[in-house]
Amino acid sequence: MSGVTETQILNALKNVIDPDLRQDIVSLGFIKDLHIENGRVSFKIELTTPACPVKEKMRRQALDAVMEVANVQGVDIEMTAKVRHAQKKTPRNLLPGVKNVIAIASGKGGVGKSTTAVNLALALAQTGARTGILDADIYGPSLPKMLKIKDRPHPEEGKHIAPAEAFGLKVMSMGFFMDEETPVVWRGPMVGMAVEQLLRDVEWGELDYLVIDLPPGTGDAQLTLTQKVPITGVVIVSTPQDVALADVKRGINMFRKVDTPILGIIENMSYFLCPHCGHRSEIFSHGGARKQAEDFGLEFLGDIPLDGAIREDADSGIPILIAHPDSPQTQKYREIAARIAAIIATQGFEGSSFPQIVVE
Numbered sequence: 292m293s294g295v296t297e298t299q300i301l302n303a304l305k306n307v308i309d310p311d312l313r314q315d316i317v318s319l320g321f322i323k324d325l326h327i328e329n330g331r332v333s334f335k336i337e338l339t340t341p342a343c344p345v346k347e348k349m350r351r352q353a354l355d356a357v358m359e360v361a362n363v364q365g366v367d368i369e370m371t372a373k374v375r376h377a378q379k380k381t382p383r384n385l386l387p388g389v390k391n392v393i394a395i396a397s398g399k400g401g402v403g404k405s406t407t408a409v410n411l412a413l414a415l416a417q418t419g420a421r422t423g424i425l426d427a428d429i430y431g432p433s434l435p436k437m438l439k440i441k442d443r444p445h446p447e448e449g450k451h452i453a454p455a456e457a458f459g460l461k462v463m464s465m466g467f468f469m470d471e472e473t474p475v476v477w478r479g480p481m482v483g484m485a486v487e488q489l490l491r492d493v494e495w496g497e498l499d500y501l502v503i504d505l506p507p508g509t510g511d512a513q514l515t516l517t518q519k520v521p522i523t524g525v526v527i528v529s530t531p532q533d534v535a536l537a538d539v540k541r542g543i544n545m546f547r548k549v550d551t552p553i554l555g556i557i558e559n560m561s562y563f564l565c566p567h568c569g570h571r572s573e574i575f576s577h578g579g580a581r582k583q584a585e586d587f588g589l590e591f592l593g594d595i596p597l598d599g600a601i602r603e604d605a606d607s608g609i610p611i612l613i614a615h616p617d618s619p620q621t622q623k624y625r626e627i628a629a630r631i632a633a634i635i636a637t638q639g640f641e642g643s644s645f646p647q648i649v650v651e
């Protein structure tokens with residue numbers, strides 16, 4: 292009996308295709324530690340992100356494929372993940388332990404960039420990925436309040452600064468070192484320098500994802516930042532009212548000109564979900580970002596409703612992902628985070644495959 296060979300198993304597994312990478316899981320090198328003993332087959336499937344939305348489906352397909360091989364008595368599959376580096380190799384990488392940097396940007400202020408950044412970071416962290424968040428919005432740092440951080444880091448002369456921790460995230464914010472009462476006037480290059488210092492002097496350790504909440508707008512400051520920081524990809528947040536604005540277009544063109552890939556657009560405060568009956572009303576002409584994304588050849592990553600709970604939870608210092616983990620709004624953030632992780636995983640394999648055309 293037995294007689295099951297590795298080749299038979301691998302051939303069977305070649306029928307399982309990763310929907311994002313559009314290749315079979317054997318060619319992608321996902322199969323690890325394959326053992327066959329008396330017809331019992333065991334192996335690991337090592338995904339590129341723990342946030343993989345099709346994890347369970349893939350396990351099921353692999354199981355079915357192997358069970359069809361003659362003489363197989365049983366199959367034992369362990370799903371694991373190892374996030375791969377997708378960063379451009381910059382000559383001076385300020386973040387050697389950080390595998391992927393996701394920058395959250397917006398054409399203008401107040402569109403919910405920080406709220407989105409925090410909830411997406413938490414969604415990534417909850418999949419088991421080591422995640423940090425950096426508040427690069429030195430004009431109006433909001434993370435200390437949004438994550439209710441009491442224990443601020445205390446920099447010591449000549450030493451790396453340990454980031455604060457909140458809800459499983461490593462957190463660093465300019466707000467930790469600024470006087471809340473004093474408005475700060477920064478010029479673009481100064482922002483870049485300040486943020487560079489935050490990156491260089493902070494002990495991030497090993498991270499799968501570092502989410503950066505960029506300052507609003509897409510001017511000088513943002514430009515400097517993209518040159519200092521090895522950004523894997525940018526996520527643009529916009530609201531239905533501002534998608535059509537020239538600001539967003541300018542932002543997209545700026546990132547493209549400096550060769551920073553744009554992962555896609557999120558429409559925030561997209562529609563209103565009635566807290567009582569769950570009815571969805573389109574208060575503004577919803578769907579503008581989807582259209583905008585299409586026009587620019589960018590991916591539409593999803594929409595997030597205008598929702599009282601999102602605001603209240605953000606204001607209370609316990610983001611909705613923690614305060615209401617089972618809500619439909621939380622589900623939205625989780626889906627978008629999974630999509631972002633999937634795009635980055637694809638990028639890690641193929642290099643930057645994003646269209647880099649500048650739209651006039």
Ligand SMILES: Nc1ncnc2c1ncn2[C@@H]1O[C@H](COP(=O)(O)OP(=O)(O)OP(=O)(O)O)[C@@H](O)[C@H]1O
Pocket residue numbers: 397399400401402403404405406407428431433507559560595596597598599601602603605606
């Ligand atoms: N989907 C949402 N539903 C309801 N309120 C929201 C939503 N997203 C954000 N908000 C609220 O909108 C306000 C602005 O959000 P936030 O601070 O995240 O925006 P921002 O783009 O980071 O602003 P800034 O440009 O000042 O940094 C906050 O009070 C926040 O709670």
Ligand SMILES: [Mg+2]
Pocket residue numbers: 404405406428431433504
């Ligand atoms: Mg903000």
